Amino acid sequence: MSEKLDTLVTQNMLDKRDQWSEPRVSRPVSESDIRKWAIAVYWPEEPPKLYWNEDYALSTRYEGIVAPLDFNPFAWPVPVPSAPPTPPMGTGQGTNAMNGGQAVEYVTPIRPGDVISSSTALVDWNERETRLGLTLFSTNETRWTNQDGALVKISKNTSIRY
Amino acid sequence: MANNVYWEDIEVGYEIPKWTRKTDLMHWNRYAAVNDEFIYIHMDDDAGRAGANEQGAFGMGNLRFAYLHNMLRDWAGDEAWVKAVGLQYRAINQKNDVLDCVGTVVAKRVENGEHLVDLEINVINQSGQGTAPGQATVVLPTRS
Numbered sequence: 442m443s444e445k446l447d448t449l450v451t452q453n454m455l456d457k458r459d460q461w462s463e464p465r466v467s468r469p470v471s472e473s474d475i476r477k478w479a480i481a482v483y484w485p486e487e488p489p490k491l492y493w494n495e496d497y498a499l500s501t502r503y504e505g506i507v508a509p510l511d512f513n514p515f516a517w518p519v520p521v522p523s524a525p526p527t528p529p530m531g532t533g534q535g536t537n538a539m540n541g542g543q544a545v546e547y548v549t550p551i552r553p554g555d556v557i558s559s560s561t562a563l564v565d566w567n568e569r570e571t572r573l574g575l576t577l578f579s580t581n582e583t584r585w586t587n588q589d590g591a592l593v594k595i596s597k598n599t600s601i602r603y
Numbered sequence: 604m605a606n607n608v609y610w611e612d613i614e615v616g617y618e619i620p621k622w623t624r625k626t627d628l629m630h631w632n633r634y635a636a637v638n639d640e641f642i643y644i645h646m647d648d649d650a651g652r653a654g655a656n657e658q659g660a661f662g663m664g665n666l667r668f669a670y671l672h673n674m675l676r677d678w679a680g681d682e683a684w685v686k687a688v689g690l691q692y693r694a695i696n697q698k699n700d701v702l703d704c705v706g707t708v709v710a711k712r713v714e715n716g717e718h719l720v721d722l723e724i725n726v727i728n729q730s731g732q733g734t735a736p737g738q739a740t741v742v743l744p745t746r747s
Contacts, residue, residue: 474637481633482669491681501681509676510685511669516639537655540664542737544689599691 449535449568449577449602457563464558467514472553475508482509507550510594514557534575534603541578541599549591556588564597573603607680610718610743615708619722622674622704626662626696634666662696667704667726667735674704674724675739682744686719690737694728701729706739717742 472493479488490497491507498506551557566579579600585593624630628646635641640663643650648659668690675685696702703726710721719740726735
């Protein structure tokens with residue numbers, strides 16, 4: 442049994458706090474990407490026309506097809522990234538991880554043809570004793586902008602490690 | 604143009620129509636396919652159990668996040684704008700769960716010319732357990 446840790450905060454976290462990553466840039470978003478996403482998240486019902494029918498979408502305030510707000514333009518990158526080196530779950534203190542939640546503010550819709558840039562920083566954390574033992578709540582903030590420099594969304598994601 | 608609701612017609616305390624899905628691998632696999640989210644705990648019962656879920660493979664949090672957006676959009680319509688959505692994951696989405704996305708209007712306000720409603724939202728499973736409580740803000744069209 443390894444010695445009980447006093448903190449799950451690593452030197453890497455201290456070094457990276459508030460350091461914004463180099464922007465990651467998506468491939469151009471296609472109508473097909475949007476349609477498939479909408480079908481998946483509405484399955485088994487037909488998704489709203491706003492996501493796949495240009496004639497209908499032109500009649501709305503959006504004046505054209507837009508992506509569902511939860512759409513991810515960064516899926517299926519090439520070159521295919523290698524899996525990050527993470528310790529196997531449950532092998533010791535601090536090696537268990539969960540998705541704690543997210544909070545997103547939406548500013549500009551994503552449209553076919555858009556190229557989205559994303560930058561992320563570790564912005565905050567706090568640590569406390571929970572029923573899981575010593576537990577670390579870390580918040581990463583991600584900002585997306587489109588090819589015109591317009592802010593698309595700001596998301597804050599909480600990860601939990603214990 | 605598809606306009607479902609106007610800001611003036613919504614009262615605090617109003618419960619928006621719930622949005623329901625029974626979820627299983629058919630839903631999770633389709634979501635994995637579009638989000639490139641192929642993680643063994645969402646695909647394989649042995650991996651799910653190794654990840655501390657006795658019932659096996661379980662659903663993605665991101666898919667419940669999407670379902671809440673669907674609820675808000677289907678209620679508010681295509682002349683509205685979902686401005687913010689946040690949630691916490693409190694319980695696992697097990698295979699064959701019947702998930703009810705629910706929302707209640709808790710405030711109305713006008714800010715920077717936008718007519719806003721704030722909602723408390725959640726994803727409730729068939730046992731009545733709130734699996735993903737959160738908040739949302741929606742900009743609604745006005746009659747004026």
